[in-house]
Amino acid sequence: MTFADEREQLLYATLRIRRVEEHIARIYPDDCIQSPVHLSLGQEAVAVGTCAPLARTDMVFGTYRSHAFYLAKGGSLREMMAELFGKATGCAGGKAGSMHLTAPEVGFMGSSAVVASTIPNAVGAAFAARRRRTNAIVVGVFGDGATEEGVYHESLNFAALHRLPVLFLCENNEFAVHSPRSARQSYDITEHARSFGIAAKRCGAGFDPEVVRDAVAEAVLALRSGAGPRFIECATYRYAEHVGIGDDHQIGYRPLATCNEWRARDPLLNSRACLERFEAPIAAEIEDAVAFAEASPWPTPDALLRDVA
Ligand SMILES: Cc1ncc(C[n+]2csc(CCOP(=O)(O)OP(=O)(O)O)c2C)c(N)n1
Helix, strand or coil, X not given: CCCCCHHHHHHHHHHHHXXXXXXHHHHHHHCXXXXXCECCCCCHHHXXXXXXXXXXXXXXXXXXXXXHHHHHCCCCHHHHHHHHCCCCCCCCCCCCCHHHCCEHHHCEEECCCCCCCHHHHHHHHHHHHHHHCCCCCEEEEEEHHHHHCHHXXXXXXXXXXXXXXEEEEEEECCEECCEEHHHCCCCCHHHHHHCCXXXXXXXXXXXXXXXXXXXXXXHHHHHHCCCCCEEEEEECCCCCCCCECCCCHHHCCCXXXXXXXXXXXXXXXXXXXXXXXXXXXXXXXXXXXXXXXXXXCCCCHHHCCCCCC
């Protein structure tokens, strides 16, 4: 694939993830997908912008909403689709599903259904990288809701104390399931992170992969120079319901007007004509991944307890 410039390349990567998830939503009613799906629709640019300045050897730890980060970090689409289908060729042998994607060969170290649980994993990996002098940096991705968990606070403290090469990346979509942040949090997320002595900034344009990339690139430079942990709170918006393929704006916990404001700024919707030439190759890649998943075998019973701690 050739690109006119870096922005076009970033938009291509963002569009690719969106089309993958739209396809997942389309085929979900057929029951071929064996696990619940937490879609990143609307949040793809955060993943693409974050992963763009990272090296393959840098590590990302995600959440149950990680299709976008898995793909942006370079995880195999075929293996992700097969994992969703529960097939043996999936990235976790078909035993883990959508919420537990992993592609360590490209630095996507894992994701988990348990809110905030991968944040200390990211800090631990950064601690190990420091001790082994590998020069790798680590990104711990989490939602605004995860900042309410005790382990989040312990992780920020430990990382700041030991000046670890970890970027805390908060995808702030303002909701935890159906609960708005204003009903849950007494603090400002970025200000609170600063209270640990961590350099923290807010990126309001989580819809634009280039803006996110610039914010993260600056943090990556600081991390590589050994300046200690960094924190970025990225404003973003989840188009679909918390879990599943539907749209839940009719429930009434969030206004459709806000969704429309985000859509109006969404470059994938605004630059449709410029991105048109990418549609066919992306569709072909998705078709190939689905065919691969369909044709793959189911895991055998002897695989049941393999790789299980
Ligand atoms: C420790 C734990 N508590 C509660 C849950 C149930 N739960 C699943 S997702 C979620 C909301 C988390 O919101 P946020 O961190 O903002 O991420 P988002 O879903 O918005 O991406 C909750 C409470 C869980 N999975 N794990």
